[in-house]
Amino acid sequence: MENFSENLILVVDDSLVNSKMLHEVLENVGFEVILAGNGEEALQQLQNYKPDIILLDVMMPKMDGFKTCSRIKSTAAIQDIPIIFMTSLTEPEERIRGLNLGAVDFITKPFQPAEILARVNIHLQLRGLTKNLEQQVDERTAKWSEALNKLQASQMQLVQSEKMSALGQLVAGIGHEINNPLNFISGNLNYISDQVEGLLRIVRLYQNVLPNPGEEITAELEEIDLDYVERDLPKMIQSMREGTKRMTEISTSLRIFSRSDNLEKQAIDLHESIESTLLILGHRLKPTDTRSAIEVIKHYGDLPLVPCFPGLINQVFMNLLANAIDAIDEANEPINDDSQSEDRFESYFDNYSENHSQSRSERHSDRPYQIMIYSEFAEAQNEVTIWIQDSGKGVPSELLQKIFEPLFTTKPIGKGTGLGLSMSYQIVVEKHCGTLTCNSTPGYGTEFAVTLPLKT
Numbered sequence: 001m002e003n004f005s006e007n008l009i010l011v012v013d014d015s016l017v018n019s020k021m022l023h024e025v026l027e028n029v030g031f032e033v034i035l036a037g038n039g040e041e042a043l044q045q046l047q048n049y050k051p052d053i054i055l056l057d058v059m060m061p062k063m064d065g066f067k068t069c070s071r072i073k074s075t076a077a078i079q080d081i082p083i084i085f086m087t088s089l090t091e092p093e094e095r096i097r098g099l100n101l102g103a104v105d106f107i108t109k110p111f112q113p114a115e116i117l118a119r120v121n122i123h124l125q126l127r128g129l130t131k132n133l134e135q136q137v138d139e140r141t142a143k144w145s146e147a148l149n150k151l152q153a154s155q156m157q158l159v160q161s162e163k164m165s166a167l168g169q170l171v172a173g174i175g176h177e178i179n180n181p182l183n184f185i186s187g188n189l190n191y192i193s194d195q196v197e198g199l200l201r202i203v204r205l206y207q208n209v210l211p212n213p214g215e216e217i218t219a220e221l222e223e224i225d226l227d228y229v230e231r232d233l234p235k236m237i238q239s240m241r242e243g244t245k246r247m248t249e250i251s252t253s254l255r256i257f258s259r260s261d262n263l264e265k266q267a268i269d270l271h272e273s274i275e276s277t278l279l280i281l282g283h284r285l286k287p288t289d290t291r292s293a294i295e296v297i298k299h300y301g302d303l304p305l306v307p308c309f310p311g312l313i314n315q316v317f318m319n320l321l322a323n324a325i326d327a328i329d330e331a332n333e334p335i336n337d338d339s340q341s342e343d344r345f346e347s348y349f350d351n352y353s354e355n356h357s358q359s360r361s362e363r364h365s366d367r368p369y370q371i372m373i374y375s376e377f378a379e380a381q382n383e384v385t386i387w388i389q390d391s392g393k394g395v396p397s398e399l400l401q402k403i404f405e406p407l408f409t410t411k412p413i414g415k416g417t418g419l420g421l422s423m424s425y426q427i428v429v430e431k432h433c434g435t436l437t438c439n440s441t442p443g444y445g446t447e448f449a450v451t452l453p454l455k456t
């Protein structure tokens with residue numbers, strides 16, 4: 001005979017004779033049996049045990065079988081245990097009522113031991129199969145949803161890197177396009193300056209030789225105010241030189257930002273990378289309806305060149321700085337109470353100063369719209385660290401663990417994809433064997449530290 005020793009059966013019957021008989025029959029073939037004399041007792045037993053099947057008498061004092069059945073079926077933890085009614089009722093309506101309440105079968109009194117065992121056995125098998133099936137469905141669903149999540153994450157990652165590479169190409173294009181006309185202007189500025197000076201000298205010579213050039217020329221000389229032109233022209237040319245110098249810097253920065261040569265590591269100046277990223281993000285630092293301009297305060301240390309994939313490292317700075325700006329914007333959204341922000345920031349920066357090294361101790365400031373960038377070369381560890389600190393809304397401590405997870409975002413749909421930090425983490429930790437950590441005090445601000453080893 002089959003071994004049922006793993007199966008526990010609850011027998012609910014108010015007749016001692018019946019209970020005893022069922023107990024014997026079932027135990028003889030290896031079932032474990034627990035007994036209850038009525039519906040209430042059965043519900044009590046079910047608080048301590050989870051039987052594999054319930055044999056339930058219909059006619060019982062206090063709480064009859066139908067009521068007990070409905071109570072079991074409305075209790076989530078036990079509702080899936082199969083119930084077999086035991087009844088001498090032969091009325092079909094009673095059977096239908098029992099089945100409607102969720103029972104799986106009926107055993108008719110007086111009992112035939114062989115019938116009891118056959119029915120119990122078949123329902124246990126059915127239950128086993130159902131459980132197995134449910135488990136398989138659960139496992140597959142879990143697998144599918146994991147696969148779906150992965151797919152979503154990699155799709156988003158693709159979109160993100162596409163976006164970065166499109167931005168890179170655009171920026172490289174602009175950098176390249178403005179370079180030619182720029183060279184043209186700055187190259188010609190020197191000639192213009194010489195030639196204009198030459199023209200002015202000639203005019204002065206004419207004036208010396210012909211002190212009275214006649215009415216028409218005298219009127220024209222007064223009209224253009226030659227003395228003023230002579231004083232003003234060198235200044236104009238100087239400011240044009242400064243303008244073209246600035247544009248050359250911008251064009252260089254654009255080209256540095258768009259370095260897409262990610263295949264090989266190069267020794268790069270990280271400050272250049274940060275500067276070029278700040279340039280690209282420059283428009284976002286400007287005043288908005290809800291805040292004044294964001295001030296970027298830099299305390300750059302003496303950094304050696306660092307071996308990096310330049311395009312990727314730019315992407316990290318881009319993500320960290322864009323997040324910092326977002327956090328400042330979010331801290332200054334109209335719903336927030338701005339009146340206290342200055343105090344809050346003061347104490348935040350005070351706290352930070354105490355914990356950080358000398359070179360970064362001057363960070364105290366009254367202004368709440370700030371991004372501070374620090375860099376340091378730790379010779380002993382042979383690594384460099386860049387700290388990017390903002391006076392934004394901060395990260396609640398319970399979310400600190402989550403922010404590096406792919407797709408985690410607190411930003412509205414369409415604004416954040418939740419990939420910036422996870423990609424940055426990958427770039428710093430996996431591609432550069434560095435570390436990327438975050439410290440934050442909600443309501444005061446956040447600091448990210450990127451550490452990159454000089455030898456990998």
Ligand SMILES: Nc1ncnc2c1ncn2[C@@H]1O[C@H](COP(=O)(O)OP(=O)(O)OP(=O)(O)O)[C@@H](O)[C@H]1O
Pocket residue numbers: 319323324327390392393394395403404408409410411415416417418419420421422446
């Ligand atoms: N400087 C910061 N201050 C406060 N919260 C931050 C800061 N940086 C990141 N976070 C939090 O971490 C979350 C994840 O950042 P992450 O850069 O990965 O995604 P995102 O900025 O939401 O979207 P995107 O993919 O566009 O970057 C943000 O939604 C935000 O809640």
Ligand SMILES: [Mg+2]
Pocket residue numbers: 319322323416419420421
């Ligand atoms: Mg981001």
